[in-house]
Amino acid sequence: MDNNSNLDGQGERPHQPLTSLPDTSDQNAQSSLGDKEGQRIKTERDTVRQARTNAVPSSAASSLPSAQLPHPSSMLSTTESTLLDAGSEDDEPAIAAGFERSTSPASALHRNKGAEYQKVGEEGVCKMHRFSLYETVNWFYLVGGDVTDQKFRILKIDRTADSGDLIVVEDEIVYTRKEMNQLLNAVDDGNKASGGLRLKCTTWGVLGFIRFTGAYYMLVITKRSQVAVIGGHYVYQVDGTELISLTTSSSRSKAERIPEEARFVSTLSNLDLSRSFYFSYTYDITRSLQLNMIRERKAFGQGLLRKSLDYHNGMFVWNQHLLGPASTALQNTYDWCIPIIHGFVDQTNISIHTRTVSITVIARRSRLFAGARFLKRGANDLGFVANDVETEQIVSEALTTSFHAPGPQLYANPNFTSFVQHRGSIPLHWTQDNSGVSPKPDIELNLVDPFFSAAALHFDNLFERYGAPIYVLNLVKSRERIPRESILLHEYTNAITYLNQSLPEGKKILYKAWDMSRASKSRDQDVIGTLEASAKDIVSRTGLFRNGDNVYWKSSIQNGVARTNCIDCLDRTNAAQFIIGKCALGHQLQALGIIRNETVEFETDVVTVLSHMYHAHGDMIAIQYGGSHLVNTMATYRKINQWSSQSRDMVESFKRYYNNSFLDRQRQEAYNLFLGNYRFAQGQPMLWDLATDYYLHHADPRAWSERRRRNYIKWFDPCNLEERKMPQEVGPKGALAGKPLDFFDEYWLEYYRPTNLSAFPKILSYKVNSMRKYPPPKDTQDGASEINLPRPTPILKNKQQDHDRAETEVSSLITSSLDNNEKNSLFDEKPPGNALSDWLRQPNQPFQSEPTSTNNLQPLNNAQKSDKPLKDKSAATQWTLDQFVANSLSPAVVESEADEYLRYINHPSNLPLVVSTEDPPHNSDILAYIQSNSPDAAAQMLSTEDDIADFEEFVNVVDDPLTVTDADTPKKRYKAYRQWLKGRSLFKQQRADLQ
Secondary structure: OOOOOOOOOOOOOOOOOHHHOOOOHHHHHHHHHHHHHHHHHHHHHHHHHHHHHHHOOHHHHHHOOOOOOOOOOOOOOHHHHHHHOOOOOOOOOOEOOOOOOOOOOOOOOOOOOOOOOOOOOOOOOOOOOEEEEEEOOOEEEEEEEOOOOOEEEEEEEEOOOOOOOOOEEEOOOOEEHHHHHHHHHHHHHHOHHHOOOEEEEEEOEEEEEEEOOOOEEEEEEEEEEEEEEEOOEEEEEEEEEEEEEOOOHHHHHHHHOOHHHHHHHHHHHOOOOOOOEEEOOOOOOOOOHHHHHHHHHHHHHOOOOHHHOOOOOOOOOOOHHHHHHHHHHOOOHHHHEOOOEEEEEEEEEEEEOOEEEEEEEEEEEOOOOOOOOOOOOOEOOOOOEOOOEEEEEEEEEOOOOOOOEOOOEOOOOOOEEEEEEEEOOOOOOEEEOOOOOOOOOOEEEOOOOOOOHHHHHHHHHHHHHHOOOEEEEEOOOOOOOOOOHHHHHHHHHHHHHHHHOOOOOOOOOEEEEOOHHHHHHOOOOOHHHHHHHHHHHHHHHHOOEEOOOOOOOOOEOOOOEEEEEOOOOOHHHHHHHHHHHHHHHHHHHHHOOOOOOOOOOOOOHHHHHHHHHHHHHHHHHHHHHHOOOOOOOHHHHHOOOOOHHHHHHHHHHHHHHHHHHHHHHHHHHHHHHHOOOOOOOOOOOOHHHOOOOHHHHOOOHHHOOOOOOOOOOOOOOHHHHOOOOOOOOOOOOHHHOOOOHHHHOOHHHHHHOOOOOOOHHHOHHHHOEHHHHOOOOOEOOOOOEOOOOOOOOOOOHHHHHHHHHHHHHHHHHHHHHOOHHHHHHHHOOOOHHHOOHHHHOOOOOOOOOOOOOHHHHHHHHHHHHOOOOOOOHHHHHHHHHHHHHHHHHOOOOOHHHHHHHHHHHHOHHHOOOOOOOOOOOOOHHHHHHHHHOOHHHHHHOOOOHHHHHHHHHHHOOOOOOOOOOOOOOOOHHHHHHHHHHOOOOOOOOOOOOOO
16 A cells, blocks of 8 residues: 555546645636636625525534535535535534535645644644545545544545455545645546546545455444533444445446345344444543543653554444454554444533532443343353443533643543443353243353353453452342242352452452342332442442542542343343442542532432433343343332333333344344454355354364463462552653643544534533433322433434434324324323333334335224224234233223213212111112022022132132142142243234334
8 A cells, every 4th residue: 555646546637746736826717717707606605605604503504614616617516515505403413514625726835744734743644523435436535624624634445446455545644625625626637537526425434344245345424413522522423324335336236236245235234323333533432531541641651642552442342343454454544434332321411509510421332242132141252241331420520621630730630530330241151042932031051160261251351451359249039939040140159259269368259149139029128228238338349530630639540340230231230230320429429529428319310310311321221232121120129110110111021022032133143244253255154044153252162272271270360450540640751741732632622613603502511401301300280290201312403303203103103093182192292201202212213214104104094094904914913012002001991981980980879878777768679689589599509518618728828828839730720820831821922013
């Protein structure tokens, strides 16, 4: 790869490099265009700018570029016109605006590398925030611009390369807007014969390159939205992506005719990248705040920049496989490509004693041994566990925006604190076979290892990531009629006991096993109290992170982590993590000097906001791993849930069962393809032909003999047990000494946008106010207070159209059997607790990935309105389930049932009051009935001895009536229970579409 070559493509007219062009731009413009033509272009440009100013709000207009004029004789292209008109109610539009192109002759600007950009030569290139992809017949041109939209770079990708080759030419020169415009015009002129230079798309970043059976594809981000800001650095959510084939049109048509290639592309589309994927241009969200601050200070002490170190934590970089080809073809990979994490990010601001506090919850899901619920259980032979999620809780005070203290003291702001937790499957070799119809398959221990090698590798990795001690909170069931979870409980306890034999005192694994499910069903156990006692013990042992310079502000480091698990690491685990986070919140607020002691009560605004954030956090993790929202929420364990939550929990159980049975395998294939666990090779079976993906996630058995066997006694690295300490704030050394603040951190340009005109309602920090995101409970008409608040989701205003579309789809499905009044009452704006979209739709997403047309739903609606039987069984099943859901959440009775109920409750008032033993008057009917009974009939009413024995057995209640003993199983009334023990279903199975 030649980085210094010019950007003339094959078949393009050669032109001189910009470093040798004569400086005659103004003269050439006068001579080539003339006064009248130049005036016409200026008039057209001013007209388009004026139209955009009137159509787009001032803040959006200021952030969008001016009108693009590719050529004096042509109007704006359709793509460019659409991008120019793209407005948004946010500070930035969801869709990136293209590079502003205008026609002007080449000028002579003698340019040297890094002449006007100080970071070139030290950091490599400038950081780019938006990109425009242009195409010619043989090449792609990727133009990147910085946050100020004043510095630009260009990348060139060959479209005619052989299959399997990725040829990328990276230009190290940083151009101004005028120079980049001249360069693109020169490329356009050189390709006039073949169609010129066309705008393909605009993107917010490149996720990487991937190939299946033939040529490479480039995956780019087309839509984004702001969800959080940390130290002046924005965190974005991916809202849209596009897969672009890096071939010519003729090659692409041939590839589409290959069935394997098309199926690989279809399999990859099963992974919805527009849901719960996050990135940041300038903040490393793959690492915790504590690690980022320590790394920065260590780098300054050594006179190094952050980029000189290992930049990202590959465990949480979900596009690591796509970044592999980019790192080979590019010299500065992360200047063009963006690492993303998968999990959850939410942020809110709340005022406490007139001081504004920002609470941020970040969940990072590991890409190692990742997958769906029943398909990925336990641990692999490398020690990586399923459903491995790191949750970080950042609490900061917004007195200063950046990480830096006054002085400036770099990365020493004492107003930032954080606390990290961990969840993950039980680190043993165990599986569950969900091929049957049972919603709870049997648990099987596949390998009984006396040395617990998988658990040893896992805990050694935890020591490396978090230090010691590790506090294990095991919430699986301990007493079961048929042992399932208790099997893992005993094996896990033995593993911890064995591993602790070798650990030194003070560094041993702290282990607590508690049957949370049984305690929640018992009347004499306090679930919340027990969890709070454990939370206080955890926070006191591990501590938390607080930034500072150790001179004026004392800093603290978190050593160790709380590892929480149940069988799925979903419902019970999320409730326990909220209690631990609540306890840590009190210590964080105390460290910031906001409250006097470290205790925060449940019935406070800050805990209410935190509970909704953890509820949304648990919902997102449950959807990613289990396929549905949380079944048992925090309200369930606090025993304050409403009666309507029972129907919601039942529907969520149905959704989880359906996804696990029918959809998880497709999702697992998409995971394996995107993460690079499966790579196509000639002669190897296709991904969809594999009977199991076991060998995709475990080490190659043929390599076991070559691998050095670990010590069974000294299974840990002693260096990982050392206490972590905060480096002293010494400032930059060596070549970095004396550099200005913006050399190390450009938070000012990214957060404040000094070149843009904006307004407070459009700034993220204003919109994340807790009163706006989580409104307080509203009183109902009868005076009762709503308990269920809306699920907190980072839906921003620029996603309102998707939200409205999803509401339309849900309403067309569920209310098809309701009259107009009921439809209006169901989908009008209501108190937060009555929102159907709260659980029918996945967070931040509509019902389907694409808009559902009205024509597709019309036959179903007509069939329901005409009350005719549906011919399609699947449609009938869908209609029945939707009607069941609607009736469960909005119970109603018809007029005849209401009249019957009214007659029933009024019946006692129509009876005469009995005040004596005398016969009431006008009782001829009663006397006639009594006298009609003969003595023989009265004699037949006497009970036999068998009847008396049966009655005595019925009224004889044992001490534990809910427990079925062996003596009860032969009885007739336990027939269904005997069938259930054999694994048979209690009801007839019927496939239902829950999407």
